[in-house]
Amino acid sequence: MSKISDCIDEIVGNENDEKDIEERNKKDIIFIAFWCLIYLAMLAIQAIFDEQIIQAVVAQLQIVVSVVLTARYCKTGYLLSVALNALSIVCVIFNGIAVGSILFVGVIIPVGTIISVSFLFGIIRKLHKSMKEASNQREELVKLAEEAEEAYEEVRKMNEQLLETSRVIKENEERLNHMALFDALTELPNRRMIINRLDFHISYSAKTGKKFAVVFIDLDNFKRINDTLGHEKGDMVIKKISQRITAALDTDDILGRLGGDEFAILVQRDVDSDEILKYVEEIRAAISEPIVIGNEEVTVNASFGASAYPKDGSDSTELLKCADMALYKAKADGKNRLEFFTPEMKEEIQHKVDFEASLVAGLNKEEFHLLFQPQHEPDGQKLRGFEALVRWRSEELGLVSPMQFIPMAEETGLIVELGTWIFKEACRKLRMAMDTYGLENLVLSVNISTIQLMQPDFYNIVKGIMEETGVYGRNLEIEITESVFIKSVDNAVEVLNKIKKLGISIALDDFGTGYSSLHYLRSLPIDTLKIDKSFVDGINRAESEKEIVGSIISLAHNMNLFVVAEGVEVEEQLSYLRDSGCDCVQGYLLGRPLDDEQFNETLKKASEYLRTSESPEYK
Numbered sequence: 281m282s283k284i285s286d287c288i289d290e291i292v293g294n295e296n297d298e299k300d301i302e303e304r305n306k307k308d309i310i311f312i313a314f315w316c317l318i319y320l321a322m323l324a325i326q327a328i329f330d331e332q333i334i335q336a337v338v339a340q341l342q343i344v345v346s347v348v349l350t351a352r353y354c355k356t357g358y359l360l361s362v363a364l365n366a367l368s369i370v371c372v373i374f375n376g377i378a379v380g381s382i383l384f385v386g387v388i389i390p391v392g393t394i395i396s397v398s399f400l401f402g403i404i405r406k407l408h409k410s411m412k413e414a415s416n417q418r419e420e421l422v423k424l425a426e427e428a429e430e431a432y433e434e435v436r437k438m439n440e441q442l443l444e445t446s447r448v449i450k451e452n453e454e455r456l457n458h459m460a461l462f463d464a465l466t467e468l469p470n471r472r473m474i475i476n477r478l479d480f481h482i483s484y485s486a487k488t489g490k491k492f493a494v495v496f497i498d499l500d501n502f503k504r505i506n507d508t509l510g511h512e513k514g515d516m517v518i519k520k521i522s523q524r525i526t527a528a529l530d531t532d533d534i535l536g537r538l539g540g541d542e543f544a545i546l547v548q549r550d551v552d553s554d555e556i557l558k559y560v561e562e563i564r565a566a567i568s569e570p571i572v573i574g575n576e577e578v579t580v581n582a583s584f585g586a587s588a589y590p591k592d593g594s595d596s597t598e599l600l601k602c603a604d605m606a607l608y609k610a611k612a613d614g615k616n617r618l619e620f621f622t623p624e625m626k627e628e629i630q631h632k633v634d635f636e637a638s639l640v641a642g643l644n645k646e647e648f649h650l651l652f653q654p655q656h657e658p659d660g661q662k663l664r665g666f667e668a669l670v671r672w673r674s675e676e677l678g679l680v681s682p683m684q685f686i687p688m689a690e691e692t693g694l695i696v697e698l699g700t701w702i703f704k705e706a707c708r709k710l711r712m713a714m715d716t717y718g719l720e721n722l723v724l725s726v727n728i729s730t731i732q733l734m735q736p737d738f739y740n741i742v743k744g745i746m747e748e749t750g751v752y753g754r755n756l757e758i759e760i761t762e763s764v765f766i767k768s769v770d771n772a773v774e775v776l777n778k779i780k781k782l783g784i785s786i787a788l789d790d791f792g793t794g795y796s797s798l799h800y801l802r803s804l805p806i807d808t809l810k811i812d813k814s815f816v817d818g819i820n821r822a823e824s825e826k827e828i829v830g831s832i833i834s835l836a837h838n839m840n841l842f843v844v845a846e847g848v849e850v851e852e853q854l855s856y857l858r859d860s861g862c863d864c865v866q867g868y869l870l871g872r873p874l875d876d877e878q879f880n881e882t883l884k885k886a887s888e889y890l891r892t893s894e895s896p897e898y899k
């Protein structure tokens with residue numbers, strides 16, 4: 281664009297250089313002086329020489345000088361020409377007066393010259409005016425050109441910005457599309473994409489008659505990893521596992537992350553259940569390899585559920601639901617395993633869903649109550665206390681065994697609410713027993729589920745209920761099972777120690793049925809050991825089994841533990857336990873779980889026994 285202003289300079293001329301102007305002014309003065317001198321010299325020649333020819337030549341030269349001055353030096357030149365010619369006229373007149381005749385031609389020529397240069401000057405002025413206008417126009421043009429240049433630059437910049445913006449928009453669009461179909465953490469297809477692919481594969485398989493399978497994967501106890509390592513490291517574990525599954529994946533198959541710790545594989549091949557089993561086993565082994573995150577090493581297991589097309593469902597919703605049900609079964613049956621969907625699962629799950637709904641309704645309708653099974657000293661006489669046992673008389677289902685509804689309540693988390701109710705009800709009954717019968721040393725045992733114990737506010741709930749009902753810790757015992765320690769030893773020990781500070785004693789229930797080890801017994805803050813019924817049953821079965829019970833009792837005594845034998849049904853068991861030094865017995869032989877009326881009766885007898893110190897029978 282700068283070319284435009286250059287062109288204008290070329291056409292109109294540019295006299296901006298001050299030095300040039302100064303230089304030229306100097307030259308002009310010299311030349312003007314030179315021409316004036318020439319003119320004056322010619323006036324002198326005219327005065328000296330009378331010859332006609334000289335006069336004529338000089339007059340011609342004077343005209344030339346006048347024209348040159350006017351043309352060359354504009355106003356100054358013109359004024360000088362007029363002055364010189366006027367001088368010439370004056371000279372002619374003086375000369376004429378001196379010689380007695382005025383030469384007419386001598387006057388006419390300078391007058392004519394004055395007129396001519398006046399014309400010339402007029403033309404030149406006009407020319408100058410035009411030139412000035414042209415110069416102004418040039419300046420304006422230059423200005424316009426500069427503005428045009430600026431505008432062009434602005435447009436160019438805006439254009440660049442527009443291009444950049446459209447590039448960013450395109451990138452964002454692509455990213456949004458990616459986000460809608462892929463998981464941000466693992467870069468794997470997300471649930472939506474998996475369903476899209478599944479729909480596509482179903483329509484393809486429907487036409488070609490091909491079979492395929494869907495495998496759901498869910499990491500076992502992943503919540504615990506998140507809770508202990510934090511979410512950031514939890515995410516790293518998820519990422520690592522997704523890479524391991526991808527590495528073990530068949531090239532025909534697609535892996536997706538459905539969310540959280542759930543993945544799905546579309547096995548886009550016709551494979552039988554044995555092949556899937558082998559395939560999943562490889563993936564399971566890959567997942568279970570230890571993972572190192574920072575300084576920590578974690579091992580994650582996974583459960584798998586598989587469904588097959590077209591056997592288990594003809595659309596994606598059905599197939600996913602079936603795989604999910606199979607996974608649910610794998611989890612319920614001990615985790616870290618694969619289950620194939622079977623139609624029975626549907627019924628089983630439906631049954632569980634209905635059962636759960638009844639359980640919730642039962643809680644709201646107060647369909648639960650407690651029975652109290654007495655615990656005696658082994659002479660079968662003196663009452664130590666009772667174990668509180670919950671019962672559910674359901675309006676829909678009739679009398680339901682705790683063996684049935686407690687595990688379900690644990691699975692659904694309802695045990696927290698139910699367990700709180702049980703503890704409170706037990707404490708209320710204990711308060712009543714103390715107030716009515718004054719049995720100061722009575723011990724009431726309450727079963728506490730592991731899930732309850734693991735609740736962060738368990739201690740506060742217990743303390744709150746004790747305060748509300750006004751019972752003392754020394755009259756309370758909580759029964760826990762070894763599963764508490766399998767879940768988290770440190771956590772369990774911490775909670776139990778706090779509970780013990782309230783004066784409550786801790787009993788280890790069902791001893792001998794689980795993972796019982798001496799190590800547990802030594803490291804746990806327990807006060808009482810409850811020998812499981814299965815060992816008590818052994819007493820009258822074989823001598824060797826009898827000895828096991830004897831050994832458990834002496835071992836527990838060595839560790840300063842109080843021993844309760846449960847499920848005592850026959851006299852032989854009772855007498856062996858008495859002889860072996862067992863501290864307390866519980867079982868049908870001495871008393872079944874009692875309802876309120878029987879409970880009161882037993883308490884009354886116990887208080888009378890205390891008063892008379894005689895030995896009533898409690899059978």
Ligand code: C2E
Nearest residue numbers: 668669670682683686702727728729847848849867868873
């Ligand atoms: P558990 O804690 O081992 O309770 C003892 C179970 O053995 C009770 O069954 C009791 O009635 C039964 N029993 C007692 N003596 C004998 C006997 O001589 N022979 C036979 N055959 N059985 C005897 P129940 O009440 O059906 O409870 C079963 C299980 O349900 C309990 O086992 C406990 O694990 C759970 N449970 C019961 N009540 C509660 C509760 O309030 N809270 C929690 N969390 N679990 C409870």
Ligand code: CA
Nearest residue numbers: 667727759789
């Ligand atoms: Ca118990």
Ligand code: CA
Nearest residue numbers: 789790810846
């Ligand atoms: Ca037990």
